[in-house]
Amino acid sequence: AAQDEKLSKLSKEKDEAVLSVGTLADEKARLESDVTELQLYAANQYDEGFSFAIEQVKLLFPDLDAERLGEADAMNQIVDGKLVPYVPPQ
Incomplete structure (x- = not known):
């Protein structure tokens, strides 16, 4: 009986x-989805x-070259001017 109870x-x-x-x-799947969002x-x-x-x-400096300003991009960085x-560090 004790064996049955233990089992x-x-x-x-x-x-x-x-x-x-x-x-x-x-929960893991939900959290991963939250992280992605x-x-x-x-x-x-x-x-x-x-x-x-x-x-x-553009508003503050209307005389700036619009084409040149168009080269600005959030995913660019300045290297040697x-x-x-x-490129993210590795």
Whole structure:
């Protein structure tokens, strides 16, 4: 009888663990989705902010060469006095 109780208890614990794994997997998937959405939101906010800044520069300095100003891009960096595509550090 004690053996049966122990077996029953272990079986119940196993079932709870399996259920917990499923719940954790669902939570992990939800959190990964949230991270992806937040990354997209942050990238969009960054891009919009950059565009807004460029529009302000155009307003404040209307005589600037619009074509040259069009070379500005949120994904560029300045290297040796030139605009080049940004390359993240490795």
